[in-house]
Amino acid sequence: MKTWVYIDHFKGQVQPGSWEALGLGKSLGAVSAIIFGSGVEAVVKAAFEYGADEVIAADDASLAEYRAEPYASSLSALASSLTPDLILLPTTSRTRELSAMCAVDLNSGVLTDVSAIEVSGETIAATRSIYEGKVLEKAVCSAKPALVTLRARAFPKPALTAGRAGTLTKAEAKADAQSSVEGYSATEAAVNIGDAAVVVSGGRGVSNNPSLGLDEKATAQKGFELLGELAAVLGGAVGASRAAVDAGYIPYSHQVGQTGKVVAPDLYIAAGISGAIQHLVGMRNAKLIVAINKDAEAPIFAAARYGVVGDLFVFVPALTAAMRKKLGK
Amino acid sequence: MKIIACIKQVPDSEAKVKAENGQVTYGDAPLVINPFDEYAVEGALQQKEASGGTVTALCVGPESAKEALKHALAMGADEAILVSDAALENVDSLGAARVLAAAILKIGDADMVMFGRQTLDNGAGVTAPQTARVLGWPMLGLAGQIKVEGGSVIVERVLEEGRQIVKANLPAALSVVQSIGEPRYPSFMGIRKAAKAAIPVWSLADLAMAAPAALVTRAATMNPPARETVCEFITGESPEAIAETLAEKILAEKVL
Ligand SMILES: Cc1cc2nc3c(=O)[nH]c(=O)nc-3n(C[C@H](O)[C@H](O)[C@H](O)COP(=O)(O)OP(=O)(O)OC[C@H]3O[C@@H](n4cnc5c(N)ncnc54)[C@H](O)[C@@H]3O)c2cc1C
Ligand SMILES: Nc1ncnc2c1ncn2[C@@H]1O[C@H](COP(=O)(O)O)[C@@H](O)[C@H]1O
Numbered sequence: 001m002k003t004w005v006y007i008d009h010f011k012g013q014v015q016p017g018s019w020e021a022l023g024l025g026k027s028l029g030a031v032s033a034i035i036f037g038s039g040v041e042a043v044v045k046a047a048f049e050y051g052a053d054e055v056i057a058a059d060d061a062s063l064a065e066y067r068a069e070p071y072a073s074s075l076s077a078l079a080s081s082l083t084p085d086l087i088l089l090p091t092t093s094r095t096r097e098l099s100a101m102c103a104v105d106l107n108s109g110v111l112t113d114v115s116a117i118e119v120s121g122e123t124i125a126a127t128r129s130i131y132e133g134k135v136l137e138k139a140v141c142s143a144k145p146a147l148v149t150l151r152a153r154a155f156p157k158p159a160l161t162a163g164r165a166g167t168l169t170k171a172e173a174k175a176d177a178q179s180s181v182e183g184y185s186a187t188e189a190a191v192n193i194g195d196a197a198v199v200v201s202g203g204r205g206v207s208n209n210p211s212l213g214l215d216e217k218a219t220a221q222k223g224f225e226l227l228g229e230l231a232a233v234l235g236g237a238v239g240a241s242r243a244a245v246d247a248g249y250i251p252y253s254h255q256v257g258q259t260g261k262v263v264a265p266d267l268y269i270a271a272g273i274s275g276a277i278q279h280l281v282g283m284r285n286a287k288l289i290v291a292i293n294k295d296a297e298a299p300i301f302a303a304a305r306y307g308v309v310g311d312l313f314v315f316v317p318a319l320t321a322a323m324r325k326k327l328g329k
Numbered sequence: 330m331k332i333i334a335c336i337k338q339v340p341d342s343e344a345k346v347k348a349e350n351g352q353v354t355y356g357d358a359p360l361v362i363n364p365f366d367e368y369a370v371e372g373a374l375q376q377k378e379a380s381g382g383t384v385t386a387l388c389v390g391p392e393s394a395k396e397a398l399k400h401a402l403a404m405g406a407d408e409a410i411l412v413s414d415a416a417l418e419n420v421d422s423l424g425a426a427r428v429l430a431a432a433i434l435k436i437g438d439a440d441m442v443m444f445g446r447q448t449l450d451n452g453a454g455v456t457a458p459q460t461a462r463v464l465g466w467p468m469l470g471l472a473g474q475i476k477v478e479g480g481s482v483i484v485e486r487v488l489e490e491g492r493q494i495v496k497a498n499l500p501a502a503l504s505v506v507q508s509i510g511e512p513r514y515p516s517f518m519g520i521r522k523a524a525k526a527a528i529p530v531w532s533l534a535d536l537a538m539a540a541p542a543a544l545v546t547r548a549a550t551m552n553p554p555a556r557e558t559v560c561e562f563i564t565g566e567s568p569e570a571i572a573e574t575l576a577e578k579i580l581a582e583k584v585l
Contacts, residue, residue, distance in 0.1 A: 010489075010490045068458060068468050068470070069467070069468070072462070092489060093470065093471055093488050093489060094488075096453070096454045096455060096458070096470075097455075097457075097458035097468060097470050099455070100422070100453075100454075100455035100456075100457075100458040100459045100462070101458050101459065101461075101462040101468070103422075103423055103455070103459065104423060104426070104459050104462040104463055105462070107423075107544070108544060109421065109423065109544040109545035110422065110423075110453070110455055110545075111545065112452075112453045112454065112455060113452070113453075125548055127551075129452070129553070130353070130450060130451060130452060130550075131340070131344075131346040131353065131355075131449065131450055131452075132342060132346075132449055132452070133553065134345075134346040134347070134553075135346055135347065135348045135353055135550055135551070135552060135553070136348075136550065136551045136552070136553055137547050137549070137550050137551075138547070138548045138549040138550075138551070139545055139546070139547055139548065140545070140546050140547075140548045141544060141545050142544055142545075142546065143544040178466070178467035178468075178497055178498075179467045179468075179469060179495050179496060179497035179501075180495065180496050180497075181493060181494070181495055182483065182494040182495065182496050183493075183494045184491055184492060184493055184494065185485060185491070185492040185494060191489075192489045192490075194489070197585075198585070234585065235585075246511075252473070252487060252506075252507060252508050253487065253489070253491075255507075258342055258364070258449070259364065259365065259446075259507050260507075266584040266585070267579065267582075267584045267585065277342060277343055278342055281342070284556075287582075287584050288579070288582050288584045290575070290579065291560070296562075301560045301562075302558060302560065303558065304560045305560065305561065305582075306560065306561050306562075306563055306575060306578055306579070307560045307561070307562045307563070308562070308563050308571055308575060309562060310568065310571070314568050315568050315571065315572065318568040318569050318571070318572035319572040319575060319576065321569075321572065322569070322572040322573050322575070322576035323576050323579075325576075326576050326577075326580060327585075
């Protein structure tokens with residue numbers, strides 16, 4: 001099995017799922033890591049240290065900003081001449097379109113958000129969730145190379161061996177961008193709840209504390225501040241329900257659920273979230289779910305391992321303090 | 330402006346979907362327009378309102394999918410087209426993209442094609458970039474804001490790392506996300522118009538194409554492992570005491 005792993009990064013910052021993909025690739029044999037960008041020496045070095053036997057890198061000014069078309073053309077050109085059997089990628093917004101476009105170029109199949117993979121002889125079968133995680137399918141790709149994007153945190157991250165080196169092969173960039181990046185709007189802080197090991201989420205309940213005497217938005221801000229403190233102590237990220245996002249308490253990039261992000265952290269804490277099905281489909285694969293809600297009948301408790309019936313404004317700070325003490329922070 | 334919105338029909342998200350005897354079943358749950366595709370229709374209607382023109386809803390699916398197209402018509406789309414063919418029953422995303430691209434070219438003169446972010450059933454989020462690639466058009470994914478200026482479109486993309494502003498020439502393919510604004514409800518007039526609308530059905534022969542080979546096939550379906558769902562409610566004298574107990578329980582689970 002000739003396996004490639006595409007290392008996805010944003011301006012040099014590698015998506016942790018790339019290393020998980022590299023670890024999976026190694027378990028199947030020798031691995032070449034594919035790296036595109038401009039000034040990617042540090043990424044190349046890290047790929048060797050995480051276990052790549054070879055790195056194929058296109059380091060070119062025209063690839064400085066990720067754009068779907070040139071990245072897809074560069075990857076497709078490499079794959080048609082070097083014929084890998086399998087290309088593994090982490091699942092991100094970028095790799096969904098990149099792998100999709102390469103599948104068109106290479107006339108092959110793409111399997112996204114895969115949580116398990118089986119290789120027998122030449123056949124690759126991938127397990128992925130469909131119908132919002134209600135059912136799993138085993139999908140088989142009959143063409144080559146199979147393009148498989150892996151669900152974040154479904155595969156272990158390999159250990160890093162400092163100073164480890166390998167063969168670096170230079171590749172050509174295809175500069176056929178069909179759009180230009182005009183800039184970034186600074187309104188939204190970068191969050192990636194998909195990669196976080198702990199997610200602390202708030203719902204409409206974060207705006208419910210009349211004793212503060214503040215208006216709805218200011219109350220919600222205070223509520224999310226409390227959740228942020230808990231998340232910080234646990235080394236996690238802050239998520240939200242759609243109701244909280246729609247009410248403008250927190251930006252959309254924090255939303256968990258059917259129309260937001262699907263997350264599978266080790267620990268998910270839901271505070272002031274009722275547990276609508278559209279929220280549950282986004283978090284029910286978390287290893288441990290804890291729910292905090294005023295209403296003992298809230299459906300979120302049916303998905304939770306531990307529940308606390310109470311006011312989040314009272315209980316969350318208490319939990320933050322208890323955790324801080326126990327974790328020695 | 331001629332805008333096409335690609336929509337799919339899926340079982341409602343409240344449906345109890347299960348794997349049974351190797352098949353996916355959902356009982357008699359209602360089939361609806363893929364909720365993400367309502368944003369595509371909404372985005373298309375907003376652009377029509379801004380620049381004038383028409384919106385065509387396009388779907389590849391069985392005869393029943395006319396109902397999803399009617400929803401788009403009721404929201405305000407001007408026309409709807411269904412591509413339906415027995416040979417497309419097990420079509421994979423690449424096949425669907427090739428069929429959509431052929432239908433988009435047959436409709437002709439499109440300036441923008443709008444997609445949803447992903448389907449509820451397949452959930453891959455690949456059909457839009459694949460269709461764009463087949464057409465050779467620029468792909469602007471995960472658009473939260475759209476503005477047309479002259480012959481180009483400027484899109485604010487909602488990404489993991491923040492919002493990116495990207496510009497491309499028309500025609501272009503876009504996928505639309507929630508930040509575009511809540512999809513409008515069908516109006517009374519819209520529902521009446523949709524009920525009466527005749528929706529043309531095109532076969533593969535009408536698109537002058539052969540059935541695309543399925544490169545990805547479903548070998549098996551499984552129900553996810555049953556989960557421990559009994560919730561243990563933590564109680565105590567005070568919030569501090571409850572927090573203490575809960576903190577111990579969380580640490581004992583060794584998830585941190
Ligand atoms: C097509 C579609 C897609 C959707 N996609 C999503 C999605 O991606 N993500 C998502 O989350 N939702 C989604 N929804 C919306 C979903 O149906 C619910 O409306 C939403 O999840 C409710 O959010 P919530 O739990 O925060 O609010 P509510 O349902 O209003 O619940 C608030 C909860 O907070 C509790 N509470 C109030 N005050 C306090 C307090 N002080 N302390 C503790 N608890 C308190 C209440 O008891 C209540 O249970 C979608 C809906 C549709 C139709
Ligand atoms: N059969 C179809 N007919 C029309 N549009 C589709 C079809 N399948 C997918 N799409 C569009 O492509 C998007 C992504 O689908 P998917 O790649 O299946 O997640 C959807 O949100 C729709 O806009």
